[in-house]
Amino acid sequence: MPKATCFVWSGIAALLLTFAVLPASAQTGYGEDRARIEDLQARYMFALDFRDPEAYASTFTPDGVLDYGAGEIRGREAIKSFINESRKNAEAQAAKDVSGLRPAAGRHNISNIVLRIEGDKAVGRAYWFHMGNNNPKRTATLDSFGHYEDEMVKVNGQWLFSKRKIYNEQVDKWAARSSNPAW
Numbered sequence: 001m002p003k004a005t006c007f008v009w010s011g012i013a014a015l016l017l018t019f020a021v022l023p024a025s026a027q028t029g030y031g032e033d034r035a036r037i038e039d040l041q042a043r044y045m046f047a048l049d050f051r052d053p054e055a056y057a058s059t060f061t062p063d064g065v066l067d068y069g070a071g072e073i074r075g076r077e078a079i080k081s082f083i084n085e086s087r088k089n090a091e092a093q094a095a096k097d098v099s100g101l102r103p104a105a106g107r108h109n110i111s112n113i114v115l116r117i118e119g120d121k122a123v124g125r126a127y128w129f130h131m132g133n134n135n136p137k138r139t140a141t142l143d144s145f146g147h148y149e150d151e152m153v154k155v156n157g158q159w160l161f162s163k164r165k166i167y168n169e170q171v172d173k174w175a176a177r178s179s180n181p182a183w
Contacts (some may be wrong), residue, residue, distance in 0.1 A: 051087035055079040065166040069174030105133035114182045120154040125182040144170045
């Protein structure tokens with residue numbers, strides 16, 4: 001084999017070996033990390049809207065913090081209990097409803113996502129809004145909005161919230177400060 005060919009193959013082998021031993025965080029690029037973070041945000045929303053305490057809590061690190069405006073909830077177990085109570089309250093409200101209407105539903109949506117990803121850590125900002133149909137005709141209405149300020153970490157290749165702060169513009173004491181939160 002010519003010397004030049006051996007040199008090229010040696011270089012390729014060294015490059016492949018170097019890539020193989022890099023940590024997973026160094027092997028993914030911005031696009032893949034962003035996609036995984038957007039997936040995290042969507043799984044969070046579905047779990048919230050369907051009041052699934054296990055799935056909701058699983059979007060946080062074991063010691064994660066949920067700050068929803070009325071205080072901080074720390075740790076997956078406490079977060080799971082919070083969502084479980086929300087589900088119980090919604091079920092109790094539905095049981096009292098004598099209107100004959102199908103149960104009201106609500107869906108959260110997320111948009112305008114900005115992220116700063118640095119290795120296995122990220123911070124993010126995003127708008128959220130809520131559509132609900134809690135009215136006699138069960139028609140959709142935009143009934144709430146705000147934004148998230150997130151801190152996230154990658155654990156074993158999976159992005160999780162280490163802290164999520166929720167601002168809600170419908171509640172005076174939970175409303176955002178006046179400055180632009182997105183850097």
